[in-house]
Amino acid sequence: MRPKKKVKLKDIADALDVSVVTVSNALAGRKGVSETLREEIVNKASAMGYAFSSEEDGEKHIPKKHPKSAGFLIVQDSTATEMPWQNAVAKKALQEGERENIQLHLLHTSKDDLMHGVPAGFAEFSGLIVCGRLPAKLLQNIMRQLQIPVICCGFFDSHERLDFVLDDGFHNMQLVYDLLTQLGHRNIHLVCGSTDVPEIHDHFLGAAFQAAVHRTRDATELPYMPDPKECTISRFIHLAEEEKATAAICTDSESALSLIATLKAKGFSVPADISVTGYSADPAGTRQGLTEIVPDINRIAMLAVKLLSHRINGKAEAAGVWPVSGQLIRGTSAGPVKKGEKTECLKKG
Amino acid sequence: MSEKRLKDVALAMGVSVVTVSNALSGRKGVSPATAEAIVDKAVELGVDLSRYRSRKNNSYTIGIFVSSRYISLGDSFYWKMYEKTAYAASRKHCFSMLEISDEESEKTPLPEMLRQQQIDGLIIIGRLQEDYMIKIIRHSSVPIVLLDVYSSTYHCSAVMSNNYYGMYRSTAYLIDHGHREIGFVGTGITSNNVIERFMGYRKCLMDYGLPFHPEYVVRDRDINERIILQLPDKLPTAFACSSDYAAQFLEMELSKRGLRIPDDISVTGYDNFLYKRAESIPYTTYNVDMEQMGRTAVKMLIRKIEGRDSTACAKYIDSTMIERSSVKTLLPKGEDHLA
Numbered sequence: 032m033r034p035k036k037k038v039k040l041k042d043i044a045d046a047l048d049v050s051v052v053t054v055s056n057a058l059a060g061r062k063g064v065s066e067t068l069r070e071e072i073v074n075k076a077s078a079m080g081y082a083f084s085s086e087e088d089g090e091k092h093i094p095k096k097h098p099k100s101a102g103f104l105i106v107q108d109s110t111a112t113e114m115p116w117q118n119a120v121a122k123k124a125l126q127e128g129e130r131e132n133i134q135l136h137l138l139h140t141s142k143d144d145l146m147h148g149v150p151a152g153f154a155e156f157s158g159l160i161v162c163g164r165l166p167a168k169l170l171q172n173i174m175r176q177l178q179i180p181v182i183c184c185g186f187f188d189s190h191e192r193l194d195f196v197l198d199d200g201f202h203n204m205q206l207v208y209d210l211l212t213q214l215g216h217r218n219i220h221l222v223c224g225s226t227d228v229p230e231i232h233d234h235f236l237g238a239a240f241q242a243a244v245h246r247t248r249d250a251t252e253l254p255y256m257p258d259p260k261e262c263t264i265s266r267f268i269h270l271a272e273e274e275k276a277t278a279a280i281c282t283d284s285e286s287a288l289s290l291i292a293t294l295k296a297k298g299f300s301v302p303a304d305i306s307v308t309g310y311s312a313d314p315a316g317t318r319q320g321l322t323e324i325v326p327d328i329n330r331i332a333m334l335a336v337k338l339l340s341h342r343i344n345g346k347a348e349a350a351g352v353w354p355v356s357g358q359l360i361r362g363t364s365a366g367p368v369k370k371g372e373k374t375e376c377l378k379k380g
Numbered sequence: 381m382s383e384k385r386l387k388d389v390a391l392a393m394g395v396s397v398v399t400v401s402n403a404l405s406g407r408k409g410v411s412p413a414t415a416e417a418i419v420d421k422a423v424e425l426g427v428d429l430s431r432y433r434s435r436k437n438n439s440y441t442i443g444i445f446v447s448s449r450y451i452s453l454g455d456s457f458y459w460k461m462y463e464k465t466a467y468a469a470s471r472k473h474c475f476s477m478l479e480i481s482d483e484e485s486e487k488t489p490l491p492e493m494l495r496q497q498q499i500d501g502l503i504i505i506g507r508l509q510e511d512y513m514i515k516i517i518r519h520s521s522v523p524i525v526l527l528d529v530y531s532s533t534y535h536c537s538a539v540m541s542n543n544y545y546g547m548y549r550s551t552a553y554l555i556d557h558g559h560r561e562i563g564f565v566g567t568g569i570t571s572n573n574v575i576e577r578f579m580g581y582r583k584c585l586m587d588y589g590l591p592f593h594p595e596y597v598v599r600d601r602d603i604n605e606r607i608i609l610q611l612p613d614k615l616p617t618a619f620a621c622s623s624d625y626a627a628q629f630l631e632m633e634l635s636k637r638g639l640r641i642p643d644d645i646s647v648t649g650y651d652n653f654l655y656k657r658a659e660s661i662p663y664t665t666y667n668v669d670m671e672q673m674g675r676t677a678v679k680m681l682i683r684k685i686e687g688r689d690s691t692a693c694a695k696y697i698d699s700t701m702i703e704r705s706s707v708k709t710l711l712p713k714g715e716d717h718l719a
Contacts, residue, residue: 199696201576228584236582237579
């Protein structure tokens with residue numbers, strides 16, 4: 032990319048007739064160089080086109096390898112105006128990129144724009160992180176045109192042999208299930224939101240899996256395969272009124288909030304009567320006192336950049352799905368099961 | 381003197397001294413198979429391996445514990461998993477010790493090698509009786525990593541096959557080949573792994589917007605692991621099986637009805653571990669990367685032994701579909717899903 036030969040410390044030293052150590056000290060901001068000389072050296076260095084390593088952190092002047100340039104593509108959803116999780120991943124990824132010596136360029140694009148082809152600027156990149164679901168065709172287009180390592184963030188597509196770093200929505204349901212069972216709940220129901228997207232499927236099936244696993248411990252016989260049953264808000268209210276439910280695991284935080292509102296309207300108190308948990312895609316959480324799961328954005332970003340670095344430097348091949356554990360935010364919507372509640376299923380072992 | 385010894389190994393194996401040295405110290409440039417053979421030969425000739433092992437890395441003794449239930453077969457899945465793990469340990473300059481539990485020993489307080497304090501860390505492959513597993517984890521004086529078995533109640537790190545996404549891949553493969561009516565073969569009571577795989581199959585149907593038919597779910601064994609596969613009257617066009625083993629019994633049942641794979645019905649497997657039967661069809665299957673799983677488990681255990689990792693988490697190792705000849709394409713490849 033850059034045919035010009037790289038300027039070395041020695042070149043600067045020769046040009047000013049000082050020692051290499053002096054140049055090094057001057058550029059790194061260490062002691063032992065007069066201010067006037069330092070200024071002179073810095074001016075000369077920039078005049079000659081010396082590649083300064085980031086001046087602020089200044090500890091190591093030893094010229095790093097020229098940073099690799101890579102793209103961080105945020106796929107804009109036409110319906111959503113804000114992209115909280117993508118932006119949070121991007122912010123952390125940019126920091127991580129510096130540590131891995133990859134200069135990430137942040138790009139916002141919509142699916143529609145990508146339909147017309149890959150933007151010309153992409154040709155400069157030695158790698159790409161795609162953050163947000165891209166249809167298989169667009170992904171294939173990018174791969175075919177660019178022929179560079181691609182790391183996908185926040186979604187999975189079985190058609191491509193790529194790395195997919197994503198929130199482990201399936202196993203994360205363990206966090207709320209363990210919490211509720213520790214709080215003594217046994218009549219836990221799964222309340223589904225109306226959105227029908229792969230992430231919600233993970234939460235739904237993950238909760239069903241936990242239900243199956245937890246029941247195994249109490250029961251000697253189990254149907255040979257669990258059959259997850261979803262429950263609407265009105266159905267759950269009905270169960271609560273019949274004292275057949277003490278807790279609701281919601282597949283998303285929006286339905287958790289509307290369930291809480293409906294419960295309160297019906298005279299239930301949360302969490303004294305009924306515990307409710309949610310699942311937020313927004314790393315900052317919904318912040319309404321909800322006990323909810325959130326993705327571990329920092330780990331997702333760090334892993335994506337690390338994998339990209341390995342791929343660019345030829346240290347690894349694409350290895351498939353990398354599920355990243357989430358975190359539980361302990362709000363106030365889940366509490367101990369109400370005393371005197373029917374706990375006939377509870378067998379302490 | 382040691383030079384001579386290396387040369388002896390080199391002569392015996394017909395390789396160069398450098399290769400022997402690289403193999404013994406676990407450096408790159410030697411194929412795993414050759415390295416393994418060289419290490420074996422060196423042990424046989426009585427070469428002192430410790431000086432090669434302790435040069436860079438610390439050497440530990442790693443115990444590997446497996447239930448006899450899963451390893452009794454000569455060519456069993458867990459035996460292969462054990463081999464891969466032991467090999468990964470040797471590549472990390474560690475010694476490994478195998479202990480096989482049986483029903484009698486599961487009544488004893490702890491595995492022999494833990495009681496004798498012979499090991500620095502322990503890898504448990506596969507399930508044990510629930511109580512015994514919890515007892516070992518609670519009372520072990522050394523770190524433990526589980527392999528191919530996990531539960532949040534154990535509070536113990538584990539390395540797992542990517543059951544959920546792996547089965548998704550296996551099911552998606554069938555959908556991509558034009559199948560819309562897809563059944564599942566597997567029994568949940570015997571293993572959480574199979575329930576996870578079932579959920580991966582369900583996810584795939586849900587993500588592609590296909591209906592789920594409970595009658596197409598076929599169990600392959602009962603609670604005592606006896607094979608009891610019964611086909612439904614009406615069959616789907618394809619089955620995604622929870623293991624290659626299950627696929628074989630499915631094939632047998634299908635042949636009783638005069639149905640052949642893949643002409644009459646398509647099948648995908650899971651694990652890429654074929655029980656050697658000459659008459660069986662080569663299944664298209666999701667690979668369980670035992671090598672990577674063994675390597676990851678050993679790496680994780682060493683980190684724990686050295687006090688660099690005290691978390692209890694599960695790591696899921698993904699792999700790919702291995703295309704063979706058990707799937708028939710029903711339609712030209714359909715439109716992109718989720719477009």
